[in-house]
Amino acid sequence: VDQLNEEKRAKQAPINFTFYDSDRLCVGDSLRKNFGYAALSKIYHELEIDKFLIHRQRYTKEKYDANTIMKMLVYSRILAPASKKASFDNREWFFEKSNYSLDDVYRCLDFFHKHKESLQVWMNDRIKKNYGRDTSLIYYDVTNYYFETDNQTDFLRKGVCKEHRPNPIVQMGLFMDNNALPITYELFPGNTNDCLTYRPNFGRIKKQFDLGRVITVADKAMTTGDNIW
Structure with missing residues (x-):
């Protein structure tokens, strides 16, 4: 009983934090992030799209990260449909790697096209397994x-x-x-x-x-x- 009361008091206790007047955002700073895409990320990884792309790219000479770029394009297409360039410009919106160029995004499209049919079969198998x-x-x-x-x-x-x-x-x-x-x-x-x-x-x-x-x-x-x- 004492333990349950202690847990209840801990949940109801106020959370204190400190900030200073000097901690101000500069004009033009954009620190806004989208955390809701975590739901999409869960589905993305349940379908093991990351595993598919990492495996297919393992023995190629491309220097870009196809999985990172695919995630950005997928999340952007669902949450804020726009051109590839506009999606690239807003890539900092997500808590993901962003150390790739717009040229990398365009180059990666050929890689996606090459594996599009096998990726669809891969996803279909995992949809059957995970969701039916x-x-x-x-x-x-x-x-x-x-x-x-x-x-x-x-x-x-x-x-x-x-x-x-x-x-x-x-x-x-x-x-x-x-x-x-x-x-x-x-x-x-x-x-x-x-x-x-x-x-x-x-x-x-x-x-x-x-x-x-x-x-x-x-x-x-x-x-x-x-x-x-």
């Missing part, structure tokens, strides 16, 4: 991204833009499971019809992610005769 996958229903839709340019390439093409812009676009098809957790995505040239993105994407993920029998939910634009068959 419900693929009894799969949801699929297509969106696109426009680029501030008039120049077209084999991949960057003018098509039906969701934002009704005349710029070249890239199509992205995304699959989600019945818990609204992403399964995988695929990119297509901007002039690809939405309905034509479904079959090659679906055939790949059935095999790659071992989904078994599923029911797909999609809008009318996707459910053409060929896709239903």
